[in-house]
Amino acid sequence: MLSPALLAWSSSLRVNPVEGNLTVDVHQLLDGQTCGPGIDSGLPSIRVPLQHITDGILDTDMIVYLTTSAINICTGNYLAAASYCSTDQYDRPTAALLHICIDETFFDIKHRQRNIMTLVHEIGHALGFNALKATLALPSEEILRFRNVRGVRVAEIVTPSVVQVVRNQFDCQLLTGAELESGEGSPLSVTGEGGCIGDHWERRLFSSDVMNPIVDEIEYSTRISTLTLAYFADSGWYQVDLSNANVASGWGRGAGCNFVNDTCINEFGDVPLQNAPFFCNDIVNDLIPGLTSAQQIHGCTPDLSRKARCSIGQYDLDLPSAYQYFNYAYGSHVGGSDTLMDFCPVYDGYDNGLCSSPESESVIKANDVERFGLRNILPFYRDTALCLSHRLCIRGPQSRVKVDEEWHICAEADQIIYSGSVTITCPDPRRIC
Template structure:
C-alpha cells in the first residue's frame, strides 16, 4: 500500500459574511524530522503481559500540576480523552518486554550494548527530552563511559522502561513559539518501538491562552485532546512510512521517497496527498456511497504541520482528524479505520459518534471540486453541504444553526477559487467573493453561528427561541 500524491485539476466556489461564526482553530504541529527508536529490554518483564488493551502512562509537567485547575483538567479532559482511545484501540502483539528510551552521548559518539541495556559513550549526557520535557530516568537505558584499555564505567543505571501495551505521554502547559495564531495545542512524537515501530512516547503541549479563556472545560476541549492524542498514536505524516500490513510487514519501502504520483484531470492544476489504505478506503466508499473511490485526500492547506497530516477538511468537515478543531468534531469509522491500517492496533470500529458530513453524497462530492459538484447539482438537486445564497439559514448535519457564509475579499481571487455567479453576489463582481477562508478550499458552506444580525443564539437549531430570532432578525 502506498501513500500517494494525486495531481488534480479543479475549479472551486465561494461565499460571504453576515454573521459571527463559531471559531475553529487550525491545528498546526511541528514535524519530527528524526524519530528515535527505543531499545527493548534484554530481560522479560516479571509481570505477565496477556493484556493488550492500550493504556496511557501520563506524566504531567510542573506547569500543569501547579495550575489551580489541574484536577479539573485531568479528570474532565485528559481522563476522558485517554479513556476514549483506551476503549477503542488494543496494541497488536505486544512483545512482553519493556522499552527503554536511549540516553544521549556527547556528539552522538557511542553504541548500544544489548547485553546490559545500556548506551556506551565517550561521554554520557544526563538529559533526554521529549518536546520541552526532561524524561525521568525510570524510562531510560543505562549509560557507560568508555575507558579504553580498562572496563567501561557505569554512569547511569537503566530504568524500568515503558510496559509493552503502554504509551508514555508527557503533558505540558507552556506558552512558546508554537502557541501563536490561536493554536490550542500541539503534539510531538518522540519514540518508536524497536521492532514494530509503533509510536510509544509523545509530548502534548496545551497552550495556556487556549485553556485560560475557558470558564469550564467543554466538549471542544475534550475533542481537542482526542485529536492531539490521535496525532501521538499515529496520525502524523512522519509516521506514515512506518505503517505495517495485516501480517506485520512494512507497507512502504524503507526509503525516504515513499510517495507515488497520480494525475486526475479537473480544471486547474492542484497537488493533493491521498491515503490509499484498505480499511480507510472501504469505510470511505461506504460513507460517501462511491464504490470506485480511489483514495482519501489529505489536507492541502494550512502550511507545514497542517497540510498532509490531517484528512481534507472540505471532504470530512467535522471529522476529528480534520485540520481544525471545534466542539462539533466527531470521531468516525474513517479515523478508526486509519488506526487499523497502521498495523499497530486492533480496533473497535464501533467506538464512534454519528458522523453525517458528506454521507451518501456520491463520487462527484468526494472526487470532484466543490465547483464541479455544485454545477452538477445546481438544478433541482440539493447542494448540501455547500450553498450559493448569501445569508440563507439551514440546520446542519449536526443539528446546529448554519448560515450560508460568503466573504468579500479586497483583491480578485485566484481563478481556481472563483466559484460564484453574479446571481449569488447580488450583481457584484463574483471574482472578489468566496467561502469562508480556512481549510475548506474557499468552498461556500453553511457555517455554525452563535450570532444572527446582532441577536445571540445558542447552537441548537431545534431550539424554538433560536428559530424565532433567526426568522425575525
C-alpha cells in the same frame, strides 16, 4: 478533560503489550535529550528522564509527556499540539509530547467539549496519525499516492480499510483513497513526486472527523470515526474495536462520486444538485422589506441542528485560481470564509440558532408553526428555515414531521410537503438515518 480524551482512544484501540520495560530510544530524540522539536527550537520540548532511557517503565505501552504553558507564550494560534519522539521496531509511537496552551477561559465550562475534542485530536497525532512521518519512515505507493482532483494536486492514503470506508461514506466505489489536507503543510517530494502532504484528513471532505485540521465548536461525539480507525487498523500497530466507532458522518454521506471529484460550486457559480445540502452560494443582501430577519434565514447546518447562514464573503485579493468559483457570478475575490474548506461556502450555524434550545425562540422564530427546546427538533427549509418536531427513521428511511399538530410523512429526499401556509422540504434520509 484528559480522562474522556484518553478513554475515546483506549476504548477503540488495542496494542500488543510491550514485553519487559518500555524505554525511550535516545537516538530518536531530535536533540538527544528531549521529547519534542528540541530544546533550542523555542517550541515546547521536555527533557526525558534518564531513567526512562536506561531502565524504562514496567507495564507501559506508551509514554505521553504532558506540558502546559500560558497562552501568551504559545507561538501561533493553537490550543494544543502533539508529536511523538520514540517508536518501537515496527515504527509504532511509544513516547510522545502533548502540549496544552492554557488561557484564562480554558476552564470555562462552555469550552469543555471543545477542549476534550482538541485533546482527542492531539492524542490521535501522538498515537501515530502523522502521515508525513509515516510516509517518510516507509515511502510506499501502497500507503500514499498523489492524484489531481478539483483542479489541485492531493495526497491520498490508499490502504485497504481506509479505501473501503471512503467508498462507502460517499457511496462511490470508484474512489482510490482518503485525501489528506492539501491547504497546509510544506511542499514535500516523496518518491520523486511533488505535492503537499498534510497531517490531517482533507477538511473539504471530512469536516466532521476529529482528525480534520480544525476542531470546530460543534457537538462532537468522543467516538472515533470508522475512517480514522481504519487508518490505525491499516497501520498494523493496533487492533481496532469497531463496536465503539462513531456513526458515519452526515457530511457528504451518500452524496456520490461528484461530491468528491467535482468542485463544490460549478463554473456558473451554482451549487450542483448533489452538493446542495452542504454548500451554498447566496450572498445575503439587504433585508427584503416586509420580512423579519428570521424569515430571511434559508439554511440549516449539515448536522441539521441549527439554522444557518451561508459563509460567503469577499477577500482583499484574488483567491487561488482553483478556488475561484464565483468568477462569473461575483468576481475572483469572492469565496467561502473557511480556507481549509477549499474556500467552499458552507452553512455556518448561528450561535443562537440551535432548534433544541428554548432560548433560540425569541431570536430566530420565523413562523408560528415552529417549535423550540425539545431534543427532537430539526430545522426544515423551503425559502425560510423552520424548527419543527420530527420522528426520524421510522420503518427504515421514512421520517415524520409535525406542522400545526398534524404529522406528515417524509418518504424521500427533497419531497415537498404543503401544510397550510407553509411548504417544507424533507431532508435526505441517507444523511440522517
